[in-house]
Amino acid sequence: MSESIISLKNISYKYDDQIVLDDISYDFKMGKCYCIMGPNGCGKSTLFRILNGLSFPTKGEFYFDGKLITEKYLKDENESRDFHKRIGFVFQDSEVQLFTRSVIDEVAFGLYQLGLDQKEIERRVYYYLDLLEIRHLENRAPFNLSGGEKKRVALASVFSMKPEVLILDEPLAGLDEDGQEFVLEFLKKQKSEDRLIIISTHNKELCDAVSDEIINIGKNHKIIS
Ligand SMILES: Nc1ncnc2c1ncn2[C@@H]1O[C@H](COP(=O)(O)OP(=O)(O)OP(=O)(O)O)[C@@H](O)[C@H]1O
Ligand SMILES: [Mg+2]
Incomplete structure (x- = not known):
């Protein structure tokens, strides 16, 4: 039976006085793929920042695996490490995600953070470089790659860590x-079955192909369906 691993309860978010998320409630279950759609500026990326512990709701609660995620909670190093190990985030803009000197280092970085041994790191790096068809780029600097190549590197570096929850902000952009x-x-x-995927996208074809549920956010920053 699938369980709800992420639960949003009446989440609102404001930048200064501007409301960008208004009373969002939703339960996300393991084993499912959700697509979030909505017009530019409706708050999708802001919601994703909250889901990744980069921003905190102005109102309402975000529960991850039954735990209330707050700024204070994530200040605890152990809790923070566990949280970030379990949730992988692919940013809308790959530029902000890639920071090492080579593609191979980029994919290996997170795997070192997980404390994997050298052999397993190498195995995973090459497996994911092959899977994303970017092995030929292994020694290139991520900074100089094309947008599409950068996106593949970002996907390889996050998926290789095999997080339970994957959050992808406009992966086709x-x-x-x-x-x-x-x-x-x-x-x-x-x-x-043992993974939750949440994707924001403007692409209907992607939604139809992968989603179990579609969440539409309106211009009013609320869930409309
Ligand atoms: N750091 C910030 N400071 C002030 N306003 C911000 C900031 N980041 C985003 N906003 C505003 O919040 C609103 C929601 O932005 P957000 O990036 O969450 O939208 P989005 O749904 O992801 O849009 P898109 O489809 O264009 O990616 C927008 O009006 C945006 O201008
Ligand atoms: Mg966005």
Whole structure:
């Protein structure tokens, strides 16, 4: 039976006086894939920042695996490490995600953080470079890659850590048709019973292909369906 691992209860968020999320409640269950759709500026990326513990709701509660996630909670190093190990985030803008000197270091970085041994790190790095068809880029600087190549590196570095929860903010943005098709097929294959995937997208085809549930956020920053 699938359980709710993320629970949002009446979440609101304001930047200064501007409301960008208004009374959002939703339960996300393990084994499912959710697509969040809505017009530019409706608050999708802001919601994702909250889900990743980068921002905190102005009102309401965010529970992860039964625990209330607050700024104070994530100040505890052990809790924070556990939380970030379990949730992987692919940013809308890959630029802000990639920071090492080579693609191979980029994918290996998170695996070192997980404390895996050298052999397992190497195995996973090459497995995910192959899976995303970017092995030929292994020694390139992520900074100099094209937008689509950067997106694949970001996906490889997050998926290789095998988090239970994957949050992808517009994974098809900026990709050409082939790139979109590739990532769509990749994501389809990544669905699994012991994983929760949450994707924001403007792409209906991606939603139809991967989602179990679609959440529509309106211009009024509320869930409308
Ligand atoms: N750091 C910030 N300071 C002030 N306002 C912000 C900040 N970040 C985002 N906003 C505003 O909050 C609103 C929601 O932005 P958000 O990025 O969450 O929207 P989105 O749904 O992800 O849009 P898009 O489809 O364009 O990615 C927008 O009006 C945006 O201008
Ligand atoms: Mg966004």
